[in-house]
Amino acid sequence: MLEIEAFADAAATPISGVVAKSLITHADSRGDLTEIYRKSWSIGSNTPVQWNVVHSAANVMRGVHLHLKHEDILTVLQGEMLLGLSDLRPSSPTHGTGAIVRMPADSPAMIAIPVGVAHGFYFPVPSIHIYGVDFDFDRTDELGCRWNEPGLGIDWPADDPILSERDTDAGSLAQLLDVAGLSE
Numbered sequence: 399m400l401e402i403e404a405f406a407d408a409a410a411t412p413i414s415g416v417v418a419k420s421l422i423t424h425a426d427s428r429g430d431l432t433e434i435y436r437k438s439w440s441i442g443s444n445t446p447v448q449w450n451v452v453h454s455a456a457n458v459m460r461g462v463h464l465h466l467k468h469e470d471i472l473t474v475l476q477g478e479m480l481l482g483l484s485d486l487r488p489s490s491p492t493h494g495t496g497a498i499v500r501m502p503a504d505s506p507a508m509i510a511i512p513v514g515v516a517h518g519f520y521f522p523v524p525s526i527h528i529y530g531v532d533f534d535f536d537r538t539d540e541l542g543c544r545w546n547e548p549g550l551g552i553d554w555p556a557d558d559p560i561l562s563e564r565d566t567d568a569g570s571l572a573q574l575l576d577v578a579g580l581s582e
């Protein structure tokens with residue numbers, strides 16, 4: 399399992415194009431304030447055009463999903479996300495690499511997930527995250543496979559997570575690569 403700092407340097411990130419920025423929280427007697435997004439930080443290739451807020455119960459898994467058109471940039475507001483990543487881009491220098499990044503809300507960060515990098519979100523505790531996308535929601539860009547496909551290289555610390563119907567019915571990684579046109 400990796401900490402977010404591993405993704406701070408775009409030149410040394412374990413998965414090409416997955417770049418993160420730690421966020422600074424300013425606390426005072428009233429509470430705290432954290433900037434979560436500045437266009438000038440250049441997290442992600444494009445400017446988000448849509449933002450979603452998501453509440454998840456403990457032991458929820460979202461994914462594993464793959465987008466070919468839009469990238470996700472996300473931050474965790476409450477709880478903790480274990481972000482599983484798998485680089486499916488044949489032309490990527492880190493093709494085939496899988497990883498899990500720990501994203502606790504009390505150490506906030508914004509991370510970008512480029513197109514072609516499969517990803518899943520696992521929540522060991524009740525959590526809230528928000529994410530931006532650079533295209534409006536389009537179901538045709540919501541590809542995916544079974545969360546625990548061994549070929550993803552994601553060693554999830556979960557056995558029997560709560561899944562959506564769509565994710566329960568998801569196919570194999572081989573089928574995903576075929577549909578996505580990413581088979582070698």
Ligand SMILES: Cc1cn([C@H]2C[C@H](O)[C@@H](COP(=O)(O)OP(=O)(O)O[C@H]3O[C@@H](C)C(=O)[C@@H](O)[C@H]3O)O2)c(=O)[nH]c1=O
Nearest residue numbers: 450452460461462463470517518519535536540562564
């Ligand atoms: C993603 C999305 C979903 N929806 C609707 C569709 C559905 O009725 C309900 C829940 O959607 P889903 O089950 O697809 O949500 P979820 O499984 O959380 O999907 C997300 O998973 C993570 C891993 C990602 O990578 C995201 O990009 C997205 O794919 O919300 C929207 O209206 N707008 C949106 O932008």
